[in-house]
Amino acid sequence: xxxxxxxxxxxxxxxxxxxxxxxxxxxxxxxxxxxxxxxxxxxxxxxxxxxxxxxxxxxxxxxxxxxxxxxxxxxxxxxxxxxxxxxxxxxxxxxxxxxxxxxxxxxxxxxxxxx
Amino acid sequence: xxxxxxxxxxxxxxxxxxxxxxxxxxxxxxxxxxxxxxxxxxxxxxxxxxxxxxxxxxxxxxxxxxxxxxxxxxxxxxxxxxxxxxxxxxxxxxxxxxxxxxxxxxxxxxxxxxxxx
Numbered sequence: 001x002x003x004x005x006x007x008x009x010x011x012x013x014x015x016x017x018x019x020x021x022x023x024x025x026x027x028x029x030x031x032x033x034x035x036x037x038x039x040x041x042x043x044x045x046x047x048x049x050x051x052x053x054x055x056x057x058x059x060x061x062x063x064x065x066x067x068x069x070x071x072x073x074x075x076x077x078x079x080x081x082x083x084x085x086x087x088x089x090x091x092x093x094x095x096x097x098x099x100x101x102x103x104x105x106x107x108x109x110x111x112x113x114x115x
Numbered sequence: 116x117x118x119x120x121x122x123x124x125x126x127x128x129x130x131x132x133x134x135x136x137x138x139x140x141x142x143x144x145x146x147x148x149x150x151x152x153x154x155x156x157x158x159x160x161x162x163x164x165x166x167x168x169x170x171x172x173x174x175x176x177x178x179x180x181x182x183x184x185x186x187x188x189x190x191x192x193x194x195x196x197x198x199x200x201x202x203x204x205x206x207x208x209x210x211x212x213x214x215x216x217x218x219x220x221x222x223x224x225x226x227x228x229x230x231x232x
Binding site for chain 1: 119157159160161162165206208218220223225
């Protein structure tokens with residue numbers, strides 16, 4: 001079974017530029033999560049989708065971050081404009097999402113550096 | 116809001132020895148799930164073990180076991196017969212059983228485990 005795919009793996013941009021990350025979850029997984037992991041900290045949820053609907057985006061900085069899940073499968077996370085404090089690893093995870101016992105599977109992450 | 120605290124930023128263990136990583140959490144829920152995730156330098160987060168709060172028996176997965184103390188809100192991970200491949204960041208995480216919370220994970224800050232030969 002293929003795992004969660006993310007691209008790019010690394011991205012370096014200057015502040016005020018835009019950037020987009022892509023995630024392809026495990027086939028059949030209804031729930032998709034985007035987490036932000038700042039160096040030295042645990043991942044923090046940014047947004048969660050159930051199929052193509054948003055379940056929780058309470059911690060997403062909506063003035064600069066946006067996300068969508070196309071046809072309930074792939075997802076993109078965008079930052080526009082980027083700030084220095086956005087430097088982090090962005091992790092995508094997916095699960096069957098039926099009950100809370102369903103395991104979340106994580107992708108390799110995208111490391112963003114904002115200069 | 117639920118919080119997860121890992122008070123040990125770094126731990127070290129010799130190969131073949133046993134090490135225990137600590138985790139405490141705060142919640143008002145009576146049922147929930149607790150997890151330990153491992154994140155090697157490659158960054159792919161991997162589930163190590165999980166425990167449901169209403170189950171009194173401590174979960175075990177091969178060399179990994181937990182000591183779950185519900186009243187104390189403590190959830191420690193014991194790694195027996197440590198191997199070089201166990202070296203990684205270990206994260207304790209919590210999720211409430213609420214469908215409208217989406218079962219998203221609340222993570223601690225992590226413990227970096229070093230395994231020495």
